[in-house]
Amino acid sequence: MGLVVQKFGGSSVANTERIRNVASIIADTYKAGNNVVVVLSAQGDTTDDLIAKAQEINPHASKREMDMLLSTGEQISVSLCAMALEGMGFPVVSLTGWQAGIRTNSAYGSARIKRVVSERILAELDRRSIVIVTGFQGINKYDDITTLGRGGSDTSAVALAAALHADLCQIYTDVDGVYTADPRIVPDARKLEEITYDEMLELASLGAQVLHNRSVELAKQYNVNLEVVSSFTRQPGTKVKEVVKTVEKLHVSGVAKDTKIARIALVGLLDQPGIAYKVFSLLAKKGINVDIILQSIGRDETKDISFTISKSDLETARTALEEAQESLGYDHMTISDSVAKVSIVGAGMANNPGVAATMFEALYNGSINIHMISTSEIKVSVLVDVADADRAVQVVHEKFFSEFGR
Ligand code: ASP
Numbered sequence: 001m002g003l004v005v006q007k008f009g010g011s012s013v014a015n016t017e018r019i020r021n022v023a024s025i026i027a028d029t030y031k032a033g034n035n036v037v038v039v040l041s042a043q044g045d046t047t048d049d050l051i052a053k054a055q056e057i058n059p060h061a062s063k064r065e066m067d068m069l070l071s072t073g074e075q076i077s078v079s080l081c082a083m084a085l086e087g088m089g090f091p092v093v094s095l096t097g098w099q100a101g102i103r104t105n106s107a108y109g110s111a112r113i114k115r116v117v118s119e120r121i122l123a124e125l126d127r128r129s130i131v132i133v134t135g136f137q138g139i140n141k142y143d144d145i146t147t148l149g150r151g152g153s154d155t156s157a158v159a160l161a162a163a164l165h166a167d168l169c170q171i172y173t174d175v176d177g178v179y180t181a182d183p184r185i186v187p188d189a190r191k192l193e194e195i196t197y198d199e200m201l202e203l204a205s206l207g208a209q210v211l212h213n214r215s216v217e218l219a220k221q222y223n224v225n226l227e228v229v230s231s232f233t234r235q236p237g238t239k240v241k242e243v244v245k246t247v248e249k250l251h252v253s254g255v256a257k258d259t260k261i262a263r264i265a266l267v268g269l270l271d272q273p274g275i276a277y278k279v280f281s282l283l284a285k286k287g288i289n290v291d292i293i294l295q296s297i298g299r300d301e302t303k304d305i306s307f308t309i310s311k312s313d314l315e316t317a318r319t320a321l322e323e324a325q326e327s328l329g330y331d332h333m334t335i336s337d338s339v340a341k342v343s344i345v346g347a348g349m350a351n352n353p354g355v356a357a358t359m360f361e362a363l364y365n366g367s368i369n370i371h372m373i374s375t376s377e378i379k380v381s382v383l384v385d386v387a388d389a390d391r392a393v394q395v396v397h398e399k400f401f402s403e404f405g406r
């Protein structure tokens with residue numbers, strides 16, 4: 001007998017019929033002799049609807065009250081699902097994050113799980129109950145409800161799987177696995193049987209919205225056996241693990257696109273030591289993450305520095321940099337938010353020269369202009385015009401998956 005944690009996303013529990021479907025997946029897992037802990041998201045668009053309601057009442061509501069409100073969506077799903085299983089004759093109990101012992105730090109709206117006090121869950125499992133826990137939430141040291149950030153239920157599931165030493169953590173969603181590219185952009189994208197934690201982390205942060213980033217970090221840290229699978233097809237999904245079988249080791253595992261970014265260029269900075277330090281420590285103080293950075297030689301003993309940040313940080317960055325224009329001593333700033341980052345990710349890239357060149361060749365053949373480039377051991381990213389982004393994904397995917405493909 002094993003312990004399985006199963007997480008179902010909002011679309012998998014969107015209505016009564018789908019909750020029944022989820023209940024029957026849970027029931028089958030239980031009947032196979034497993035202990036089952038289930039984590040659910042809020043139904044369908046519930047979280048968005050709750051946010052809209054809050055906006056109507058008070059657009060500046062405190063984060064504490066937002067968490068109080070948003071955590072209710074998950075309570076609805078878990079109780080309904082428990083009722084479905086009760087109706088089918090199974091022993092079952094639903095628990096809030098608090099009842100399940102999920103303790104977080106105090107950052108309302110983006111809390112991090114610090115530990116899981118698992119006594120209650122273990123006691124329920126001892127009684128052979130199915131345990132259904134609200135995703136996306138916990139409590140902090142003030143006994144206040146906190147939420148983990150949008151998409152955080154994946155992280156709840158992985159944290160529970162780690163704390164309970166589960167044999168498997170299945171993330172059920174409306175896609176049946178991790179693909180080599182977004183199938184809406186590349187119709188012949190393929191489903192990967194396996195992918196490494198590191199590749200998955202890169203893909204998640206690059207905008208392939210399959211798993212919450214933090215959940216993959218946790219899975220890697222605690223070596224949780226993770227699987228992405230569809231609640232609709234019940235077909236084998238994609239396994240996320242430390243090392244993948246060699247047959248699966250493609251040079252490139254996926255092509256991703258991120259359009260939620262903006263580029264800032266500071267033109268005419270003095271060419272002297274300490275300038276980069278001043279610019280980026282200013283941004284760091286504002287809590288702004290900087291991604292691709294490019295420094296180039298400008299005119300007359302000056303230099304230019306351009307970099308990308310998340311679009312949501314653009315206004316904060318703009319204001320901070322404008323205020324500091326004199327002390328930083330740049331001539332002017334240009335901003336573009338019509339850019340996108342297109343990236344290839346692959347653990348096999350590190351030992352195979354020419355991967356980046358192949359990507360650039362594909363973009364060249366597609367007459368797509370590259371504004372910036374950045375690389376890491378397992379990733380090559382380019383910044384392109386947002387208008388070119390989908391086509392960039394297509395030509396790059398075509399190049400890698402018809403030449404190097406299996
Ligand atoms: N319900 C939350 C959201 O919509 C958490 C989740 O679905 O993972 O972001």
Ligand code: MG
Nearest residue numbers: 009151154210
């Ligand atoms: Mg999700």
